[in-house]
Amino acid sequence: xxxxxxxxxxxxxxxxxxxxxxxxxxxxxxxxxxxxxxxxxxxxxxxxxxxxxxxxxxxxxxxxxxxxxxxxxxxxxxxxxxxxxxxxxxxxxxxxxxxxxxxxxxxxxxxxxxxxxxxxxxxxxxxxxxxxxxxxxxxxxxxxxxxxxxxxxxxxxxxxxxxxxxxxxxxxxxxxxxxxxxxxxxxxx
Amino acid sequence: xxxxxxxxxxxxxxxxxxxxxxxxxxxxxxxxxxxxxxxxxxxxxxxxxxxxxxxxxxxxxxxxxxxxxxxxxxxxxxxxxxxxxxxxxxxxxxxxxxxxxxxxxxxxxxxxxxxxxxxxxxxxxxxxxxxxxxxxxxxxxxxxxxxxxxxxxxxxxxxxxxxxxxxxxxxxxxxxxxxxxxxxxxxxx
Numbered sequence: 101x102x103x104x105x106x107x108x109x110x111x112x113x114x115x116x117x118x119x120x121x122x123x124x125x126x127x128x129x130x131x132x133x134x135x136x137x138x139x140x141x142x143x144x145x146x147x148x149x150x151x152x153x154x155x156x157x158x159x160x161x162x163x164x165x166x167x168x169x170x171x172x173x174x175x176x177x178x179x180x181x182x183x184x185x186x187x188x189x190x191x192x193x194x195x196x197x198x199x200x201x202x203x204x205x206x207x208x209x210x211x212x213x214x215x216x217x218x219x220x221x222x223x224x225x226x227x228x229x230x231x232x233x234x235x236x237x238x239x240x241x242x243x244x245x246x247x248x249x250x251x252x253x254x255x256x257x258x259x260x261x262x263x264x265x266x267x268x269x270x271x272x273x274x275x276x277x278x279x280x281x282x283x284x285x286x287x288x289x
Numbered sequence: 290x291x292x293x294x295x296x297x298x299x300x301x302x303x304x305x306x307x308x309x310x311x312x313x314x315x316x317x318x319x320x321x322x323x324x325x326x327x328x329x330x331x332x333x334x335x336x337x338x339x340x341x342x343x344x345x346x347x348x349x350x351x352x353x354x355x356x357x358x359x360x361x362x363x364x365x366x367x368x369x370x371x372x373x374x375x376x377x378x379x380x381x382x383x384x385x386x387x388x389x390x391x392x393x394x395x396x397x398x399x400x401x402x403x404x405x406x407x408x409x410x411x412x413x414x415x416x417x418x419x420x421x422x423x424x425x426x427x428x429x430x431x432x433x434x435x436x437x438x439x440x441x442x443x444x445x446x447x448x449x450x451x452x453x454x455x456x457x458x459x460x461x462x463x464x465x466x467x468x469x470x471x472x473x474x475x476x477x478x
Contacts, residue, residue: 125402127316201402209455210399213314213390220455227457251458252467258457259448266398266409268416268447269440278441281474282467 110147112137117158122204126155126211126219156218159208163226166205169194171233180241181288184234184253188275191257195264195271202265203227206258230254241288249286253279299336301326306347311393315344315400315408345407348397352415355394358383360422369430370477373423373442377464380446384453384460391454392416395447419443430477438475442468 107115116136120128130151134141148154170190172183194200201207205223212220235250243249256278263269283289296304305325309317319340323330337343359379361372383389390396394412401409424439432438445467452458472478 123402125316125400127314202399206451206455207399209457210391210396210451211314213312215456224455224457248463248466251463255448255452255458255463255467256444257448258451259444259446262395262399262447262451263444266395266413267404268398268413269444274437274440274444277437277474278444278471281471284474285466285470 109137109139109143113139113144113147113154114158114161117154118162118204121155121158121208122201123199126208152218155208156222159205159219159222159226162204163222163229166226167229170230180237181283184237184241184283184288185276185279187230187233187253187257188260188279191260191264192271192275195260200264203258203261206261207265227254227258230257238286238288241283243286243288245286249282249288252282252286256282298326298328298332302328302333302336302343303347303350306343307351307393310344310347310397311390312388315397341407344397345411348394348408348411348415351393352411352418355415356418359419369426370472373426373430373472373477374465374468376419376422376442376446377449377468380449380453381460381464384449389453392447392450395450396454416443416447419446427475427477430472432475432477434475438471438477441471441475445471 113133116133120133120136130141130144133151133154134144144154148157170187172178172186176183176186178186205226208223209220214220215224231250231254234253235246238246238249256275260271260275264271302322305322309322309325319330319333322340322343323333333343337346359376361367361375365372365375394415397412398409403409404413420439420443423442424435427435427438445464449460449464453460
């Protein structure tokens with residue numbers, strides 16, 4: 101039998117913030133967050149300065165899991181083309197889950213509409229790391245214009261997440277040919 | 290001197306809903322909407338059943354302006370390739386405006402996270418019409434797989450709007466080569 105390590109109030113608040121925001125949006129109230137976490141508002145404000153800070157920290161703490169679920173493993177020595185396609189295969193797989201609502205780091209920025217919000221800043225940095233991954237692979241893969249290809253792949257990543265998140269597209273049979281055509285166009289084979 | 294036709298309470302509410310939702314998100318309160326429109330809450334509820342209905346109608350009423358700002362004119366007889374590129378040139382132009390926050394019909398669906406919401410349903414239909422435009426042009430342009438090309442162009446449209454809306458990308462020098470490569474890949478020249 102597995103033994104469960106009891107989560108601390110801080111951990112429960114971060115989990116509630118991540119889960120409820122992803123499901124219901126950034127407008128979720130402090131009451132609802134505290135209720136879901138089983139933590140009093142008083143305790144919440146002892147742990148976090150504000151709901152904004154709680155949201156920013158919850159996004160920060162998910163950043164390594166986000167990268168791990170998308171990027172190839174450290175010992176993955178496939179060529180850049182395959183490593184880039186790996187990311188998009190993961191998006192397509194993730195989009196099949198019933199609870200999928202697209203990339204949380206994109207959604208939070210669209211919802212907050214405020215670049216100076218601490219959560220927007222975290223989201224921007226996390227997505228900047230993904231673009232940097234694409235840029236690096238594009239360069240190693242001999243892309244004619246690595247900056248352009250990295251921007252194109254980031255565009256497809258966000259477009260795919262947005263459309264699958266709102267159920268406008270299942271992504272099936274869409275992502276691989278789209279990314280393949282862009283890689284081809286950039287001379288990455 | 291231009292004479293101004295005084296807007297009715299209904300028109301002012303629709304304008305306030307469209308403007309404030311675009312700027313601040315769907316979480317904007319009824320109080321704020323009524324205040325911006327200079328209309329009492331009582332009057333609002335005589336005109337609209339709910340805030341949800343007000344939002345849905347405001348999106349519906351913007352639909353023809355949305356299409357007019359993006360699609361080529363009725364008498365535009367350029368070939369399909371140029372007509373498709375025209376849409377993306379408009380997106381790039383629109384993205385340069387300081388108040389630009391991306392496509393309102395995408396944002397509202399991401400924010401509401403509820404496909405059954407009346408505003409989500411309007412947004413879905415409006416964007417479906419754009420995909421249908423791409424599909425029709427793709428077919429006239431001899432695309433090898435018009436359905437795939439229409440999905441790709443919709444993906445790029447939403448990705449571009451999302452990234453420009455959150456200021457992650459200016460779109461300059463990005464959209465034309467991306468769409469060009471996809472058109473080329475589909476055999477639309």
